[in-house]
Amino acid sequence: ALRVSYLRSGGCDPTILDQLLHLQLEATVLEKGTAGLRRGRQMAEAPPAVPAETPGTGTHSLDAALLAVELENRRLEDELLALKVRRERRADAGSRAAQRHRQELAQLQAEVGMLRCHTEQTRPWLHPSVFAHPVGPPLPP
Numbered sequence: 791a792l793r794v795s796y797l798r799s800g801g802c803d804p805t806i807l808d809q810l811l812h813l814q815l816e817a818t819v820l821e822k823g824t825a826g827l828r829r830g831r832q833m834a835e836a837p838p839a840v841p842a843e844t845p846g847t848g849t850h851s852l853d854a855a856l857l858a859v860e861l862e863n864r865r866l867e868d869e870l871l872a873l874k875v876r877r878e879r880r881a882d883a884g885s886r887a888a889q890r891h892r893q894e895l896a897q898l899q900a901e902v903g904m905l906r907c908h909t910e911q912t913r914p915w916l917h918p919s920v921f922a923h924p925v926g927p928p929l930p931p
Contacts, residue, residue: 793810793864794871807865811861811864
């Protein structure tokens with residue numbers, strides 16, 4: 791739960807993730823150890839219905855291998871979650887940048903429109919009567 795909380799809050803430091811994974815491994819080993827002690831006490835109190843396994847049959851190494859695979863799966867899940875978080879952040883940043891560009895474009899278009907209006911209002915208009923008379927002397931025939 792601590793690891794997932796760290797990842798969801800944006801944590802992605804590999805050193806911290808490794809430490810969290812190591813702590814989880816230690817907790818799992820301790821939990822299995824206390825569960826094994828409880829199982830041993832129960833077996834001592836009641837005779838087993840099935841003959842107990844002899845030491846060295848490989849169940850301990852199988853448990854260790856299973857635990858290692860389980861921890862590797864969790865580590866990979868953590869990496870996957872971290873990648874998803876980073877991808878979502880990049881997508882959010884991209885959409886924010888696109889929104890900012892759209893706003894800037896709209897502002898520039900509004901400014902261009904205002905400048906056009908301003909130039910049309912301040913442009914010196916020539917009256918049509920100015921063009922009624924020829925500018926130069928009449929051309930010879």
